[in-house]
Amino acid sequence: MSTSLLFSLCGIALFLLGLYVALTTSAMLRRILAINIMGNGVFMLFIASAYQRGEDGVLITDPVPHALVLTGIVVAVSATALALTLVCRLHELSSASHEGPE
């Protein structure tokens, strides 16, 4: 079993664990974290698949998955920031409505 295959399998495991939690939990923060873990599993799979042995046994890296993962990380971080901002706002609004208008 090669290293990249091991990393790919770990990526799949991370994706499925994240998917399970994202589907079963009702806590917003937990769901955001789970979706992040799903995304990280996909990134791991991508990066692992970028490493391949050439004909002469030298490791060559495919730049296209690397660039896609770089873009993906930025998008994942942005989406997480947006989700966390919205959750904070939701929390403020719901705690304000529980306390009642002052």
Place this chain on the structure above:
Amino acid sequence: MNATDANSAVPPLGRSLLAIALVGIGLVLGWALWHQANAQASLTATVMTELPNSGVTNPVTAVLLNFRAFDTMLELAVLLLVAVTAGMLGERRTAPAGERPAETVSVSPLLLSLTRDLTPVMILVSAYLLWVGAKEPGGAFQAGAVLASAGVLAHFSGRSWRSDHRDTSIRMLLVLGTGAFLISALAMLGVTGTYFDYPVAWAGIWILAIETAATLSIAVMLYVTFCAVMPGGDRP
């Protein structure tokens, strides 16, 4: 509504069925991967053949800024969306918080001198990362992140940069990155007849110009987002 209701969304039977289904999916994916493991589906050769035409020598930068420039433009658009949304939510939140001057926070002189000494270094590092992105790992996002962290440091030492997203100059900087990509795409449509198809002789300088715009824009977007989510004075 604490963390104790974490598992209340799905009944136990549903959860165990879901777990079984996911293990099944995992086995199928793992099996597929095992059989694909020695398939050669690589774009390395294509990228390496086209690299001399891209204007840069780092293959990842070539993919990001030239071959797949559309993705990078949309990445900047996503960041812009986040910055604008966070800015709007922050504006709503801090509006009723009352006027409280930030000067009441005592700032240690050590922090002030650290900020004063580190900020030029950070700007320099950011420019270096931007420049080296053409040859080595580095590039617009790394440079923008370092620049934004200089802003964060300034914010913590009580001398915030301007971060109000309603300010016209801040707005210009926010859309600068996406705008540079769009304008270059449309300009290239006129020059070469295809979106994002840079003429070979100009590609290097063109990519550097776009990356500079993207760096400034990324730094401002990150900093605006940071300031919008920071507690506004009276909150713990």
